Amino acid sequence: EVQLVESGGGLVQPGRSLRLSCAASGFTFDDYAMHWVRQAPGKGLEWVSGISWNSGSIGYADSVKGRFTISRDNAKNSLYLQMNSLRAEDTALYYCAKDDSSGQPFQHWGQGTLVTVSS
């Protein structure tokens, strides 16, 4: 069974940094592209960043480009999101999500980790 478990969320002050992790199990992690998707309280879904299986192709939403860095460690079956210069508008539930074997996105999702940016 595919499992994606996010961690690392919490309360952080504006301008500070936070690193999210997503632990994957139940599938061959290095076969799949992975993504981060967020949802601000009461709002819709927003794609944040994605990374190919070998880290050779990476993309970011304009809203986080230059502040967030996605990475993965295939040996540890883990996905990461380094978030710097955090803003109040980054407050959201952050999900990691996995593509399927055909490259179609977001077949599986974690349950999310909450990031709150506030002074």
Place this chain on the structure above:
Amino acid sequence: DIQMTQSPSSLSASVGDRVTITCRASQGIRNDLGWYQQKPGKAPKRLIYAASSLQSGVPSRFSGSGSGTEFTLTISSLQPEDFATYYCLQHNSYPPRGTFGQGTKVEIK
């Protein structure tokens, strides 16, 4: 950047109704579109991929159609468990990129 316009933003319907939700892309996206259902407090669930392929395990009352710039999610006979928010997603693989529609909340009439 590609923009996705989803409509309506909300709708009220009764059990047994046929429901249609539309997403329009600002430029042609072939069939690089999926549909997702989200219930309160839960992670989204994929219903449709590649515009019209039904995700395994999803009831056949859900269907997707379209190509290019206009796409539709249809629920042929709304069931009580279908009351939720639905999102379309446009995606690219290289580099990875995605754009969600604004969402459609389906409520009980």
